[in-house]
Amino acid sequence: MSKTDRRPHVIVLGNEKGGSGKSTTAMHLVVSLLHDGHRVGSIDLDARQGSLTRYFENRRKTAAEMLVPLPLPQHVPILRSQADSAAVAQREDETKMAQALQELDACDYIVIDTPGADTSLSRLGHTLADTLITPVNDSFLDLDLLGRIDTDGAKILKPSVYAEMVWEQRKTRAIYGGKPIDWIVIRNRLSSLDAKNKRDIGQLLELLAKRVGFRLAPGFTERVIFRELFPRGLTLLDLSRKDSGVAWRMSHVAARQEVRDLIDAIGLKPATTRMNEAEAHVAAAEPAA
Numbered sequence: 001m002s003k004t005d006r007r008p009h010v011i012v013l014g015n016e017k018g019g020s021g022k023s024t025t026a027m028h029l030v031v032s033l034l035h036d037g038h039r040v041g042s043i044d045l046d047a048r049q050g051s052l053t054r055y056f057e058n059r060r061k062t063a064a065e066m067l068v069p070l071p072l073p074q075h076v077p078i079l080r081s082q083a084d085s086a087a088v089a090q091r092e093d094e095t096k097m098a099q100a101l102q103e104l105d106a107c108d109y110i111v112i113d114t115p116g117a118d119t120s121l122s123r124l125g126h127t128l129a130d131t132l133i134t135p136v137n138d139s140f141l142d143l144d145l146l147g148r149i150d151t152d153g154a155k156i157l158k159p160s161v162y163a164e165m166v167w168e169q170r171k172t173r174a175i176y177g178g179k180p181i182d183w184i185v186i187r188n189r190l191s192s193l194d195a196k197n198k199r200d201i202g203q204l205l206e207l208l209a210k211r212v213g214f215r216l217a218p219g220f221t222e223r224v225i226f227r228e229l230f231p232r233g234l235t236l237l238d239l240s241r242k243d244s245g246v247a248w249r250m251s252h253v254a255a256r257q258e259v260r261d262l263i264d265a266i267g268l269k270p271a272t273t274r275m276n277e278a279e280a281h282v283a284a285a286e287p288a289a
């Protein structure tokens, strides 16, 4: 999607659950957009944990040590207000957020990482989303945060806490005349084993998508490459650099394709170069790593 309006496109990573892959997805989206030549801003609303913030610190150090410029976003961490009064805390959070948005106003995209908990800062982040991406692991426990599932695991009884929270933020956004949030759920850490569970979860997600109001997009397989480069602030999208010091493997090609597929599904830009058939064949034959 080419940008026609001047306002940055805001992508929020959200899920009221830690460990589902929000920060990992945020890092990969930011670096992918940077490599495509976009001006990217990022906001860490989980600044207490600070995964995204530390990732960019590591990236800056690596760039300095390698003496090569690695593209970096304009990054703003926001710690939530510690004020005793909820009203004062909310005002302080809103002010910090408004300042961050002003700072990042010249960007094409702003990627916002949120904590795995329902905080007023996280809610505020959700109201800003043009695109909301919720990574879920392939487990009934994760799905339960989107919709209450009946005891035999085959029916959705009602939307759950997180879905209701998103619904509230959609309403708030509508009141202020914002475009509707495009809510995308992706499956993360997909296992190449356990085909039955994968199918069951897939069917349930289709039901949830209709009931709760999101769309599904391709996610990420469980792969070491999605986590091993964190200490150096790199992603597999930096691997083509001959000086990255990581041996190139075909599973990296497949992983990179997963990131591209997500970007394409978000609709941020037209489909990019596809993995050619020979590469895809080797990648499929190789175990995920």
Ligand SMILES: Nc1ncnc2c1ncn2[C@@H]1O[C@H](COP(=O)(O)OP(=O)(O)O)[C@@H](O)[C@H]1O
Pocket (backbone or CB within 6 Å): 017, 018, 019, 020, 021, 022, 023, 024, 025, 051, 116, 188, 189, 190, 220, 221, 222, 223, 224, 226, 227
């Ligand atoms: N696709 C993946 N393959 C392998 N490890 C992953 C993948 N996605 C996330 N992880 C790992 O899972 C853990 C939780 O991911 P993280 O992005 O920190 O989740 P969140 O931000 O939602 O708490 C981290 O250790 C991360 O490295």
Ligand SMILES: [Mg+2]
Pocket (backbone or CB within 6 Å): 022, 023, 024, 046, 049, 051, 113, 114
């Ligand atoms: Mg995180």
